[in-house]
Amino acid sequence: MSEKTDLEKVAELLNVEILPPLAANEIQSLHKALPGYQAIADDAARFVQKHKETLKLDDAVLAGLENGLADVLHLEPAEHLLEKLHLSVYHQRLQATDRCMEAMYDTTRRIRDFAEAYPEIAEEGQTLLDFMKAFKPGHKKEKKAAGAGGS
Secondary structure, three states, X not given: OOOOOHHHHHHHHHOXXXXXXXXXXXXXXXXXXXXXXXXXXXXXXXXXXXXXXXXXXXXXXXXXXXHHHXXXXXXXHHHHHHHXXXXXXXXXXXXXXXXXXXXXXXXXXXHHXXXXXXXXXXXXXXXXXXXXXXXXXXXXXXXXXXXXXXO
């Protein structure tokens, strides 16, 4: 028996399927299935339920609407949970990257300190030096802002 992947375990926990990504032409063929359209679909379902006799809709139309809405209701809790989890992980990654940036500032300072004594270090570290020129430590801006606010 093969062990489940983490993705399979999460999908099972959330009671959802893992499907392959849609192809571009499949996405284009969707009938505007955007989040804002869900409220309209809900209203349409209530309307159809109320007036199904008058409208004389085919049973397949009614079943398609009901099944689609049931799928949406089933997927919504997992979608909301995963959105919150994604945002949390993304923010954690931003904070981790920020810690890396501080280390890269320290590294570029050290490269400059040793550039004369070890030209090979400066040469090999030039890409990092060039990259870090685009960034300035945020601490200087904070000091200026604090000084300006106290005047």
